[in-house]
Amino acid sequence: QVQLVESGGGLVKAGGSLRLSCAASGFTFRDFYMSWIRQPPGKGPEWVSYIGRSGTDIHYAGSVKGRFTISRDDAKSSLYLQMNSLRADDTAVYYCARPADNNGGSHFDFWGQGILVTVSS
């Protein structure tokens, strides 16, 4: 069965960095777009970034552009999010998510359990 497991979250001071990882299993990872989505405490979900197959077609939300970098290692079936210059409003649960359509552009049918990132000011 499809599994997405995030790691690398935690408490960091404003201005600091963190690298999130997402280990995928149960499907052919290289065949799918992948995305990071976050949800601040008590608020709705916010899309962060997505990456296409083979690491092409990368896009970011305006709120993280220039600070976050998404990447993937298909040999390890892993997705990454390098987060630099973190701010208090980056505090959220971060989810790794897979769109149902391997071309992207569809709903997200599988989500990780989420990992909490807390940025102290």
Added chain:
Amino acid sequence: QPVLIQPPSSSASPGDSARLTCTLPRNNNVGDYNIYWYQQRAGSPLRYLLYYYSDSDKGHGSGVPSRFSGSKDASANAGILLISGLQSEDEADYYCMIWPSNAVVFGGGTKLTVL
């Protein structure tokens, strides 16, 4: 990126219907998009419900009851989630989503209370 507007709250009684809206800005025609809907119960992750593009292009998530349905209101430039035969378990937050060419956009969500 377009902004999807959802009323922050809605309420209805068990057995009634709830109509939740997701309004797109005027420069983004709702007719051009699949509108995806998710449900989030307290303390749980998002659950995909359905998508609606047109009456001939729509779909439900696995295990989602048929009393959840989607539509569009072109005059309001909005996507609609209709929940009929409300049950207490339908009390949750509901989010709409679209996937324009270079971004993914979620609405702010509607908290549905089943009185």
